[in-house]
Amino acid sequence: MDLDLSLVRAFVATAETLHFGLAAKRLNTSQQALSKRIARLESLLAVRLFEREGGTRLTEAGERFEPAAREALAAGERAVAAARGRGRTVRIDVWGHLYAPMRTVAQAVEAFGAIRLEPGPARDWPSVADALLRGDTDLGFGRVHPLPDGRDAGLAQRLVRLEPVDAVVSASHPLADADELRPADLRDSTLWCPAELTRLDFLRRFADAFGITRRQDGPNLGLDHLVQHIRGDATCVTLFPADAPLPDHAGLRSIPITAPTPLYAWSLAWRESHRHPLLDTLLRGFTEAGRARRWLDYAPERDWLPEPDRTKLAGPAQR
Structure with missing residues (x-):
């Protein structure tokens, strides 16, 4: 029989999530369309791949099929890459x-x-x-x-x-002349987060760990906007990798954080x-x-x- 890889892809997504809704979202399709693909695959194979009562789970046939299904998808992707000359x-x-x-x-x-x-x-x-x-x-x-x-x-x-991160502040920030800072030294500053804080797991965990309660976030408008914001607000501090390039250091101070150093x-x-x-x-x-x-x-x-x-x-x- 000819095995339609779109049906196999639907099976693998559902096997990974064990949830038809999540699998459909992952494949950018509707749950109804996903269910039809799974039903079509089960019909072609003449076996049930999923138990649907009391939650979604693989049948014994589904468990046997899953490793080979993954290999079939990988082989298909390699074939496409080879045909398009994308091997390297x-x-x-x-x-x-x-x-x-x-x-x-x-x-x-x-x-x-x-x-x-x-x-x-x-x-x-x-x-x-x-x-x-x-x-x-x-x-x-x-x-x-x-x-x-x-x-x-x-x-x-x-x-x-x-990668170690430094504290970046404006030249007019009260801590600007320090040679190094401890995380606790930042508690009187506002931590500037250059995107919605819910999307910035590292900065959120850092602020929670060291009691930095003043936090301000906003849309990610690029590195120039970040620099301009810090330069123009003497109350703000942000964290930036020590080796990463800032486009313009004028009016800014990059100060190592120690005891401990955030990585x-x-x-x-x-x-x-x-x-x-x-x-x-x-x-x-x-x-x-x-x-x-x-x-x-x-x-x-x-x-x-x-x-x-x-x-x-x-x-x-x-x-």
């Missing part, structure tokens, strides 16, 4: 654009000139997770954190860099059922760059990481 291209979506994520990616891949990266239009981690699960991109790079409702199920990740965690993410042929090569590049530049240096008595990042660092080897 890696589609990568990055997020956290104000923190210049591509500078880290560039350092990791500079030794592999034969690899061509095709950047995608990502805005944030949830949108990249959805793109990875749909197969619209091969790799994501940014700060990975747990998503609600198990939306990141089916994704693997590798933490590749821990921003950068990770790679990909779909477990689709490992790009160049993924292992890229992972080696990040490992080598990280070893040479000490990207994963972490001392609990010296540094601060949000709890999810500490768990990843201390846990078993990542997939």
